[in-house]
Amino acid sequence: MYDIPTMNLQAQVSEAEWQTRVELAAAYRLLVMHQWDDLIHTHISARIPGTEDLLINAFGLAFEEVTASNLVKIDIDGNIIQADCPFDINPAGFTIHSAVHIARPEAQCAMHLHHPDAIAVASCEQGLLPYSQYSAFALASMSYHQYEGLAVNHDEIKRLQEDLGKANFMLLRNHGALTMGNTIGDAFMHMYDLLRACEVQVKMQASNDSKILVDQSIIDGIKAQANIVHTGQTGGEKAWPAMMRRVKRQYPDFDQ
Template sequence: MDPVIELPNTSLKGKVSPEEWERRVDLAACYRLVAHMGWDDLIYTHISLRIPNTDTYLVNAFGVAFDEVTASNLVKVDLDGNILDDTPFSINPAGFTIHSAIHEVREDAHCVIHLHTNETIAVASQKEGLKPLSQYSMFSLASLSYHGYEGLAVNDDERKRLQDDLGTTNHMLLVNHGGLTLGPTVSDAFMRFYDMQRACEVQLMMQAAGQDVIPVPQSIQDNIYAQANVVHSGSTGGQKAWPSLLRKAWRLDPSFME
């Protein structure tokens, strides 16, 4: 049996700016929460976060599972995926292609979450895509785009098509591939993915039941986004929910803050 490879445990706390450390903690918590939700895909898929007032980004180290991510083992890169800090880790350049394409054209996209959940793949690959069948779907449908499958995201030519398909939307379903959300903070991007994931789960459950379903009337669809802003006291509700999610991550395993 191969020996267990221990991860380095050198802490960067106090060695980076307070602003960067705060972002590292938030992003590490997000990775742990994604793993807890069962949305991870071994060492694959990525969540990236911009460091304030810079053109540098944090992303997971290649080969580190989501439930092993810590604030210190996140890797700092530039828009081209070049590693900028002294770290024993590498990143998956192909995995950062989608993220860098979005960060390049969306100044508001400080955080980008791209995951391969079964449910987002299934709904993204249906001809009619996400339908207005639940309250959760309303939050995504107001700002949803699609991107067709072109194989592994390693072709630079695909970047422009991805950017054009995304436009100004905050939710994307990638056909045959998965889901993507973005936001000005980790909390916003996480809440957007949570709502989209739940919407896809509910739609598939309704379809599996084989019964006629009642779609949400268009008049309510047109008004739900404004209602959501009032209820959530913000664009996603992530700002309100995030402190409780940080506490959950702490209860699950506080090592994400190391």
């Protein structure tokens, strides 16, 4: 009941799959370190390079228990394709993640969280407002999706895909946040910006002071630089190795 099966898949998978497993496990541990986790709920998924197969967390494990080897490999239809896998996956998590991976084959990673400030901002009619540099980054590629209850209805997939479009940031009304990234590091950096933006907005809206907004022309300029902001040398590629080292110091076993 309380024991987690011990596994080590490094010798059984390709080098590309193992690297993806290590980085995805690090992302789960980072959520714990930032206090972004929600018991055993929410998900990060990643496509194994060169395939349509995905990795996602085992349903029932806390995020500080996720390792490279106990991530579950599934196909795009949600079938577990990992031999002798002792774990299940969360159907609600698969609905969201299959939808976005099908719609965005160029994006390796999708990250979905239930952060309270993100839920608060997503549940406001105006959504995210341009109160900060963080919000300017997110608003340059923002989308919204209406709440439809637990995401177990297959019909919701099409609506999720249509609402997401080419955006890298999504606020799910009454529900949480979603970010996409061409790499796991990019998806993490996008979520960092989005949650910071929501945190700032919640703090500012608690104040009676007049608000200064980021000018729309600045947001439009960031849109024009969308391939530069928090990707490549300015973001995921540069910051992600430091995040991996931080995880290794805190959780030496995550890459097993």
